[in-house]
Every structure is written in structure tokens, then in C-alpha cells.
Amino acid sequence: MTAVSPAPRTLTIDLGDRRYPIHIGAGLLSDRARLEAGLPGGPLLVVSNETVAPLYLGRVRAALAGRTLHECVLPDGERHKTLATLERVYDALAAGRVHRDGAVLALGGGVVGDMAGFAAATWQRGIAVVQLPTTLLAQVDSSVGGKTAVNHPAGKNLIGAFHQPSAVIADLDTLATLPDRELRAGLAEVIKYGLVRDADFLAWLEAGLGRLLSRDPEALAEAVERSCRIKAEIVALDERESGPRALLNLGHTFGHAIEAATGFREWLHGEAVAMGLVLAAETSHRLGWLAAADVARVRELVARAGLPARPPRIGLERARELMALDKKVRAGQVRLVLLRRLGEGVVSGDYDAAALEAVLRAEVA
Amino acid sequence: MTAVSPAPRTLTIDLGDRRYPIHIGAGLLSDRARLEAGLPGGPLLVVSNETVAPLYLGRVRAALAGRTLHECVLPDGERHKTLATLERVYDALAAGRVHRDGAVLALGGGVVGDMAGFAAATWQRGIAVVQLPTTLLAQVDSSVGGKTAVNHPAGKNLIGAFHQPSAVIADLDTLATLPDRELRAGLAEVIKYGLVRDADFLAWLEAGLGRLLSRDPEALAEAVERSCRIKAEIVALDERESGPRALLNLGHTFGHAIEAATGFREWLHGEAVAMGLVLAAETSHRLGWLAAADVARVRELVARAGLPARPPRIGLERARELMALDKKVRAGQVRLVLLRRLGEGVVSGDYDAAALEAVLRAEVA
Numbered sequence: 001m002t003a004v005s006p007a008p009r010t011l012t013i014d015l016g017d018r019r020y021p022i023h024i025g026a027g028l029l030s031d032r033a034r035l036e037a038g039l040p041g042g043p044l045l046v047v048s049n050e051t052v053a054p055l056y057l058g059r060v061r062a063a064l065a066g067r068t069l070h071e072c073v074l075p076d077g078e079r080h081k082t083l084a085t086l087e088r089v090y091d092a093l094a095a096g097r098v099h100r101d102g103a104v105l106a107l108g109g110g111v112v113g114d115m116a117g118f119a120a121a122t123w124q125r126g127i128a129v130v131q132l133p134t135t136l137l138a139q140v141d142s143s144v145g146g147k148t149a150v151n152h153p154a155g156k157n158l159i160g161a162f163h164q165p166s167a168v169i170a171d172l173d174t175l176a177t178l179p180d181r182e183l184r185a186g187l188a189e190v191i192k193y194g195l196v197r198d199a200d201f202l203a204w205l206e207a208g209l210g211r212l213l214s215r216d217p218e219a220l221a222e223a224v225e226r227s228c229r230i231k232a233e234i235v236a237l238d239e240r241e242s243g244p245r246a247l248l249n250l251g252h253t254f255g256h257a258i259e260a261a262t263g264f265r266e267w268l269h270g271e272a273v274a275m276g277l278v279l280a281a282e283t284s285h286r287l288g289w290l291a292a293a294d295v296a297r298v299r300e301l302v303a304r305a306g307l308p309a310r311p312p313r314i315g316l317e318r319a320r321e322l323m324a325l326d327k328k329v330r331a332g333q334v335r336l337v338l339l340r341r342l343g344e345g346v347v348s349g350d351y352d353a354a355a356l357e358a359v360l361r362a363e364v365a
Numbered sequence: 366m367t368a369v370s371p372a373p374r375t376l377t378i379d380l381g382d383r384r385y386p387i388h389i390g391a392g393l394l395s396d397r398a399r400l401e402a403g404l405p406g407g408p409l410l411v412v413s414n415e416t417v418a419p420l421y422l423g424r425v426r427a428a429l430a431g432r433t434l435h436e437c438v439l440p441d442g443e444r445h446k447t448l449a450t451l452e453r454v455y456d457a458l459a460a461g462r463v464h465r466d467g468a469v470l471a472l473g474g475g476v477v478g479d480m481a482g483f484a485a486a487t488w489q490r491g492i493a494v495v496q497l498p499t500t501l502l503a504q505v506d507s508s509v510g511g512k513t514a515v516n517h518p519a520g521k522n523l524i525g526a527f528h529q530p531s532a533v534i535a536d537l538d539t540l541a542t543l544p545d546r547e548l549r550a551g552l553a554e555v556i557k558y559g560l561v562r563d564a565d566f567l568a569w570l571e572a573g574l575g576r577l578l579s580r581d582p583e584a585l586a587e588a589v590e591r592s593c594r595i596k597a598e599i600v601a602l603d604e605r606e607s608g609p610r611a612l613l614n615l616g617h618t619f620g621h622a623i624e625a626a627t628g629f630r631e632w633l634h635g636e637a638v639a640m641g642l643v644l645a646a647e648t649s650h651r652l653g654w655l656a657a658a659d660v661a662r663v664r665e666l667v668a669r670a671g672l673p674a675r676p677p678r679i680g681l682e683r684a685r686e687l688m689a690l691d692k693k694v695r696a697g698q699v700r701l702v703l704l705r706r707l708g709e710g711v712v713s714g715d716y717d718a719a720a721l722e723a724v725l726r727a728e729v730a
Contacts, residue, residue: 042695083455087448094519094690101695122487124692125512125525126605149490154459160490161526240491327465327489 006172006221011228013144014236018164022144022232024224026217028171029059029107029132036064038130038167042101043068045092047116049076052108052134055177060107060132070096074112078264081111081151083159089119103128103166109135109182110142110269114157117148121163131165134174136186136220137270140193140227141248143168145235151264155325156256162240170228175220184306185270187212188251190223191301192277193230196250199343201226206297209304247345250337251276254311257322261314274307279359284339286355294342316357316365371537371586376593378509379601383529387509387597389589391582393536394424394497400470401429403495403532407466408433410457412481414441417473417499420542425472425497435461439477443629446476446516448524454484468493468531474500474547475507475634479522482513486528496530499539501551501585502635505558505592506613508533510600516629520690521621527605535593540585549671550635552577553616555588556666557642558595561615564708566591571662574669612710615702616641619676622687626679639672644724649704651720659707681722681730 008025053073072092106116120129131143149160194202211219238245254276281298284290335349373390418438437457471481485494496508514525559567576584603610619641646663649655700714
């Protein structure tokens with residue numbers, strides 16, 4: 001990291017009386033005023049995990065000194081994103097007597113944010129949650145937009161709720177301690193935004209990938225802000241994913257199948273999504289929408305980001321079965337997010353199934 | 366039951382684009398058109414319990430012949446209203462490939478309705494649910510208004526969501542097989558409506574209690590309709606219980622404490638609520654709001670309905686502790702629903718705590 005920190009910036013998710021700010025900047029976990037602004041007056045529960053808590057929970061504790069603050073530290077990893085782990089959060093909420101005038105603070109990556117958010121969504125039928133994302137993936141994607149969930153053995157995020165946070169506070173300092181593999185996984189979601197919605201941003205990423213991989217603070221701030229801006233725009237249009245929001249699932253139907261097939265252990269979510277981006281591009285190519293050169297651009301960017309280039313051989317039947325559990329299924333047909341061109345995604349249930357089958361045969365069978 | 370059935374009647378819960386009908390009448394579980402009207406086209410899961418399924422699941426199955434219909438039969442009883450039982454509903458939803466174009470049908474009493482409703486609220490972040498209440502309590506109260514939940518060891522309904530059904534279909538025929546004890550428990554909620562909102566209805570209940578206890582179909586239809594009408598009005602005003610809806614919790618803070626203290630085994634919910642109505646009346650009396658004669662009227666109606674007249678001796682400290690878990694707590698003070706007069710409830714966090722303490726000392730210590 002260089003010594004110069006980019007100036008903090010604030011976006012707004014415009015959802016009427018549930019609008020909320022996204023603050024992006026360095027040092028924000030120590031910024032009491034900003035933390036307090038999103039919080040009601042009652043007892044607080046910080047939910048974090050064993051990796052993040054030793055690094056950053058102390059900052060939050062210090063910033064909120066004087067408030068009643070309980071802590072719930074969960075094991076780290078997607079395989080713990082279960083009802084059983086969720087029960088520990090409920091137990092902590094009960095023990096801490098957190099009522100509807102209290103709140104949850106989700107300090108961690110996507111798994112912590114999803115579980116803490118779902119606990120807040122369902123504790124006493126809904127209490128406030130403030131998202132404090134500490135990974136690139138959580139800062140650009142999972143902490144924003146109110147999707148919360150835990151996994152079911154049959155598939156990812158099958159149990160969940162829409163529950164908007166009262167604020168998202170993304171402290172860019174936390175990216176300094178992020179393992180390279182996690183940084184790269186986050187870049188998969190950043191690339192997704194470019195592919196699905198913004199060809200200029202895609203070109204910016206191709207040009208600036210080196211700065212992002214070397215963690216240039218200004219480049220990271222820019223990537224987080226531009227990603228959040230696209231997400232904010234789409235979520236404001238379609239909070240409950242009845243329409244355009246499904247675009248943000250580009251790569252995710254394939255990705256979730258890969259994660260489930262490998263037991264939520266081997267592949268990071270972002271790695272599986274990156275693979276899904278490639279498979280979506282390949283399918284779009286077989287449908288005649290993308291040129292071979294476009295697919296090559298996607299593959300190259302993913303490879304330069306250090307993300308996996310080959311999916312696991314999970315088998316054709318298993319892949320189909322897992323994709324059929326996707327939440328976008330309607331009347332038995334898996335709807336996919338595909339690419340009309342680079343920078344323009346489309347949700348389709350009406351594609352030629354042979355194109356998908358050919359891709360699955362070539363890549364995962 | 367007499368041979369003459371009251372004509373079906375329909376109320377509407379007016380919640381804008383989430384408005385839905387409540388149908389009340391005999392034979393409705395066999396009415397395919399009415400069942401179908403609230404259902405999307407995908408796979409269905411009927412959730413019921415071991416007591417109700419043998420009696421009524423066949424009617425629903427026959428009425429929906431030709432539809433893809435899965436079944437999930439749970440153990441009967443409030444003590445099974447847990448995350449562990451809920452997991453069985455999720456498993457059935459996964460096995461049945463119920464997606465967002467599918468629906469849950471909740472066939473049973475309050476426990477089934479709450480659990481099936483919560484499963485629907487959280488499966489794939491929300492799918493449709495149709496409530497088919499088969500107990501008086503569920504028909505007049507729990508099936509209407511979108512509150513769903515499971516219990517946590519620390520207290521009742523602590524884990525839940527607001528999720529409105531697409532329809533409530535109350536088949537009065539099901540009341541014919543209801544055990545007397547369950548019928549009486551349901552009357553507790555009916556009495557609640559009179560006490561909190563409608564002195565005329567209260568007088569009607571005092572006059573007509575005998576007909577209700579002998580299961581006169583016309584009287585039951587009237588009691589269900591008038592109760593649902595009050596509930597519909599209040600829910601439309603305040604869906605998420607930020608204001609007047611809390612009135613419908615009259616007797617419930619005490620009642621939940623009794624249920625929790627007795628492990629959700631000995632007392633039926635309605636029995637605990639009946640006791641809570643008496644304790645709320647007593648507290649209101651000590652505050653100088655109700656005359657002794659008013660309290661006597663409440664006690665007499667509850668006694669004539671065959672509902673418990675004495676709470677368990679759970680102890681002052683335990684009672685306080687359990688009441689402090691109530692979802693209406695703000696800033697450490699338990700807000701109570703109290704009675705300004707018979708027919709007019711009020712939510713208060715500002716009462717003289719000595720009045721509550723005196724009642725608890727006299728009744729539960």
C-alpha cells in the first residue's frame with residue numbers, strides 16, 4: 001500500500017424509505033461517527049469470523065466504546081454457512097438480549113455478511129444490520145443490495161431473505177491483509193460488472209488489472225466505487241429480483257453448481273463465478289451472440305487475474321441437476337444470464353438448449 | 366354440527382399489491398377453484414402434521430389432482446416448532462424441486478402455519494404460501510396477517526419473518542374434529558379481539574358463548590368472520606407492527622412467558638393467552654384503568670370458556686426474565702398491551718412498574 005489514501009466517497013442505494021449509504025474509504029472502521037450514524041440505540045452484536053476478528057474487531061470495539069457490544073465469532077469458510085452456524089448467531093442475539101432496537105454488525109466477507117444479514121432479517125422478524133465488508137468480494141457485491149442467505153445441502157443460498165442493511169461501510173484498509181487468492185476471487189465479481197453492464201469499465205479493468213493486483217489504493221477505490229455504482233443502480237430498479245437484477249447473477253448458475261459439486265470446500269465463490277463467466281461467454285458464443293475473439297478476451301482477463309481457467313469435471317448429469325436447483329428456474333427451464341455482447345447481459349429462458357449442452361459436454365463432462 | 370352450512374364469506378386484507386382474500390365457509394378444502402386461485406403454476410408442497418394429515422390431507426390432494434403435489438408431515442405440537450423441524454420442511458422443498466414458481470400450502474393449526482409460512486418466507490428468499498387453517502385459533506388469528514416464526518429456546522417466535530400468504534382458506538368443517546381443549550384455546554384469541562377493540566363483539570361473545578362451545582356452525586362462522594375483520598383492519602393499518610398492530614398482542618407477553626416457562630409442553634398457546642388476558646386486565650385495574658367489575662367480567666368469560674383461571678407459579682424473577690425477551694421491549698422496558706376500558710386496548714411502555722410487579726407477585730410468584 002502507498003501512504004496516500006484515496007478520499008472517502010459515499011454512494012446511496014435509492015430504495016425510498018429504505019435508502020442507505022455505502023461509504024468507501026480508508027480507516028472507516030475506526031470512524032465512530034460514521035459507524036454510529038447507521039445504528040439504533042439498543043444492544044449491538046458484532047458477527048465476525050476467526051480470521052477477521054483478530055485483525056479488525058478491536059477497531060470496531062474501540063470506535064464504539066461505551067455502547068453495549070456483544071461478539072459472535074464464527075468459524076471461517078463457506079462450508080460453515082449453514083443453519084447450524086446460524087443457530088450460534090441466534091443464541092448470541094438471545095444471550096445479548098438484542099431486541100428490535102438493537103442491531104447486528106457484520107464484520108467480514110461474504111459468508112459473514114450473508115449469515116449475519118439473514119440472522120438480522122429473521123431475529124424478532126427483522127432488526128437492523130450494518131454491513132462492514134472486509135473482502136473485495138463483499139465490498140463490491142455481497143454486502144450491497146440486501147440479499148442474505150445460508151446454504152442448504154441441496155444448493156447454495158437456498159434459504160434466505162431480502163433484508164437491506166441500514167448502511168454499508170467498506171474500509172479499504174482491510175484489503176491490505178486480504179490473501180492474494182481472496183483478492184483475485186473478488187476481482188471475478190468486479191469483472192462481472194464490466195461484462196454485464198459496462199464495456200468502458202471492462203476496458204478500464206483490462207488496462208488497470210496490474211494496479212489492482214498490486215493493491216494500488218486509488219485503483220482499488222475506483223474499482224469498488226464503480227462496481228457499487230452499477231449494483232446500486234440495478235438494485236434500485238429491481239430490489240426483489242423480479243427483473244433486471246437477475247443480470248447480476250452472470251456466471252452464478254454455473255458457479256453455484258461448481259461450488260455445490262465440490263462441497264463448498266475447494267472453490268472460493270469468486271473462483272467459481274469466474275469460471276461461470278467463462279462458461280456464460282462460451283454459451284453466448286455458441287448461440288452466435290459473442291465472437292470467438294470476445295470469448296478469448298474474457299478468458300484472458302480471467303487468466304490474468306489469476307483465476308481458474310478450467311472447471312472441475314463434475315459430469316454432465318450432476319451439472320444439470322445442480323443447475324436445476326437455481327432460483328431462476330421457471331417451469332423446469334434453467335434461465336441463464338448470457339451476453340448479447342461484452343458489456344450487455346441478458347436474462348434468457350429461451351436460448352437453444354443445445355448450446356448449453358455443448359458447453360457442458362466440452363467443459364465439465 | 367347441524368346439517369345447514371352457513372354461506373361462504375370472503376374478506377380482503379388490503380395491503381396494496383399484496384392484498385389477499387380470506388375465505389370462510391364449509392367444504393372449502395374440497396373447492397378446487399378456490400384453492401387454485403391463490404396458487405402459482407409450479408410444484409406444491411403441503412405441510413401438515415400427524416394429527417391433521419390423516420383427517421384432511423386427502424381432501425386437498427383430491428381437490429388438486431393433476432398438480433405436482435409433495436407432502437411434508439411434521440410431528441404435532443408447539444414443542445416441535447423449532448429450527449430442527451423447519452429443516453425438514455426445507456429438505457422437502459429441495460427434494461420436491463419447489464422453486465419460486467411453486468408454493469407451500471399450510472394445512473393445520475398455528476404451529477404448522479407459522480412454520481410452513483416461515484419456510485415459504487425464506488425458501489429461495491420467498492415463495493408463495495396459502496394458509497389452510499384447521500383450528501379455531503389459526504382461523505381467527507395466526508393464519509392471517511403474515512407473521513411467521515419458529516421458537517428459540519430463549520423464547521417464543523424469536524426467529525421469524527413477515528410474509529403475507531396469497532390466500533387464507535378457512536374450512537369451518539375442520540372445526541368439527543377439533544378437540545374441545547383446542548376449541549377453547551381458540552376462543553381465547555376470539556375474546557382478545559373483543560377486549561382490545563370491540564365492546565359490542567365482547568357482549569356478543571358473552572351472550573353467545575354457549576352456541577360457540579356447542580359448535581353451532583352459524584355462531585362459529587360469525588366469530589371467525591368478526592375476528593378476521595378486526596385483524597384485517599389492524600394489519601392493513603400497520604403490517605409490520607410499528608404501531609397499532611401490537612394491540613393484537615394483548616395477553617401475549619404474559620402468555621409467551623408461561624409457555625416458555627413450561628417448556629412449550631403443558632400449556633396450549635391459547636390457554637396461556639387466556640391467562641395473559643386476565644393478567645393484563647388485572648394490571649390495568651391496578652393502574653386504575655379498569656374497574657374491579659371489568660376484571661371480574663374478563664375472569665368470568667375466560668372461566669366459562671373452560672380456560673385456565675390460575676397461572677403456573679413460575680416465580681417472579683423467571684417471569685420477569687422471560688417477559689424481558691418480548692419483541693416489544695424498547696430500551697430495557699417491557700411494553701405491555703393494557704386495557705383503557707373493555708373494548709379499548711393501548712400499547713404502553715410508560716405504565717407504573719409497581720402495578721405489574723404487584724400482579725406478578727400475586728399471581729405467579
